[in-house]
Amino acid sequence: MPELPEVETVRDGLARWVTGRRIATVEVNHARAVRRHLAGAQDLVARLTGARVEAASRRGKYLWLPLGGSAAGSALVAHLGMSGQLLVQPAGAADEKHLHVRIGFEDGGPELRFVDQRTFGGLLLDELVPAADRPVESVPASVAHIARDPLDPFFDDAGFAVRLRRRDSAVKRALLDQTLVSGIGNIYADESLWRAELHGERLGRTVSRAQVAALLGHVRDVLSAALRAGGTSFDALYVNVNGQSGYFDRSLNVYGREGEPCPRCGTPIRRSAFMNRSSFFCPRDQRPPRPKSAPRRAAGVH
DNA sequence: TATTTAACCTGGACGC
DNA sequence: TGCGTCCAGGTTAAAT
Secondary structure (H helix, E strand, O other): OOOHHHHHHHHHHHHHHOOOOEEEEEEEOOHHHHOOOOOOHHHHHHHHOOOEEOOOEEEOOEEEEEEEHHHOOEEEEEEOOOOEEEEEEOOOOOOOOOEEEEEEEOOOOOEEEEEEOOOOOEEEEEEEEEEOOEEEEEEEHHHOOOOOOOOOOOOOHHHHHHHHHOOOOEHHHHHOOOOOOOOOOHHHHHHHHHHHOOOOOOEHHHOOHHHHHHHHHHHHHHHHHHHHOOOOOOOOOOOOOOOOOOOHHHHOOOOOOOOOEOOOOOOEOEEEEEOOEEEEEOOOOOOOOOOOOOOOOOOOOO
């Protein structure tokens, strides 16, 4: 699934292959893929046509291409959802089964394709606005609510710790909250918590400052290692812009490894349901929090 | 206000 | 073989 390392790998590919090129044609085959562009597919096509791609940027799991020329001040924003792909393909290559948007360029070179099996992802054209915490930086308005990611040099470690430790909900829920810290999904949340020897259901307010600092360090280690491996792929659902899979899945310690021995202590990895998805953890190294005790009856009352 | 849940979506795995 | 059910999970609107 595309989390930060996968999205960054795609961003890097877009920077190499698409930057500096002028858009000639845009074809939208599936309206759901542009549902977040509220003005509609026709408006998206009209505004993109003739625009020049100036760069490829990212915040968390969101990608965007700042535009110049007729669309200056705006950006083509993409989110890959769970199965979205941005592919750079020769213009004559066979269409993918779930090809939803095709963007051709004036130079006649490779085209940019948005392919998405589950259509949780999508594209939109949006205005760029100054970042709230650093106005010299601009982000699409639709991405402004997303926090910086832990690999961002302007990520605020102390602010993250304060907000996390104020929470009356689970640490894993906080890691997945993109308005608190971005780029982390289910896979890297479980891997980071395992490395930090923290159970994901521990409440934020029970975690010490030192534990938060250590957790952030592990998050950065996991994300960086996955980035070096080109991301994690379990199937053909995540690929870079050239259609190649990453290989970090070979380095996963707990995710998807129910019943296998914990690489640290040998205890079988356990799986549990959490937030409508699966959590994988070592029951020995990551002690679950004690369940909340039932409210005591007042003395003498039956 | 803070927190949690459900819906969206498709294809593969699995049981019968 | 074919059918039905479950599962994967990022985001957000709705519910609690």
